[in-house]
Amino acid sequence: MTTLLPDAVLWDMDGTLVDTEPYWISAETDLVESFGRTWTYEDAMSLVGAGLWDSAETLRSRGVDLSADDIVAHLTSVVMRRITEEGVPFRPGARELLTDLHRAGVRSALVTMSVRAMAQHVVDRIGSDAFETLVTGDEVSRPKPHPDPYVEAAARLGVDVTRCVAIEDSRTGLASAVAAGTVAIAVPHAVSIPESSDHITWPSLAGRTAESITEVFASRRASAGSR
Structure with a gap:
């Protein structure tokens, strides 16, 4: 060497x-849709690599009526649960x-x-x-x-x-x-x-x-x- x-x-x-990107995308989509809005694959791709609080503000601007801290906590818990259930991908x-x-x-x-x-x-x-x-x-x-x-x-x-x-x-x-x-x-x-x-x-x-x-x-x- x-x-x-x-x-x-x-x-x-x-x-x-x-x-884990598919886990994040799924969690974001479900969250946005729970507020009656639409979250596209292109929307999700725009957040790849971004800080979670920056991403949360984007989600808030798209109709998610939660605080940035609550959005981060929710998305993180969903992704962690999937890792627990399905293993580390x-x-x-x-x-x-x-x-x-x-x-x-x-x-x-x-x-x-x-x-x-x-x-x-x-x-x-x-x-x-x-x-x-x-x-x-x-x-x-x-x-x-x-x-x-x-x-x-x-x-x-x-x-x-x-x-x-x-x-x-x-x-x-x-x-x-x-x-x-x-x-x-x-x-x-x-x-x-x-x-x-x-x-x-x-x-x-x-x-x-x-x-x-x-x-x-x-x-x-x-x-x-x-x-």
């Missing part, structure tokens, strides 16, 4: 580590990559705009101690696409954020990772992500290993140093 290891890998959760290759990174001694943190209770619910069911810290949507004042969540994760690990690799599935999350200065890998899922020199794109995490991560990190660091 190359000796140029990242200090840590910072993982998004929904859509990257686990395929891991994205292809995600659990294997997380395990391989742990074996290789590469540290990992979870950086999600879900609330801590939801993130901990997922992590508790992974069955490993791979994540050293969790940064969640209820712990940051500025959610993704702001850089704050990724900067906070690196600070909690005591590492330089520019020596971290971030893995994201949404445009909003990717913008956060890039703004923070990470080496960003996009793994598009529910929404497309345009190609850009700001990040690397992988079609899937299936078959990816710690070596794959360190190769990307080494390549991007070398490229940055040659400018």
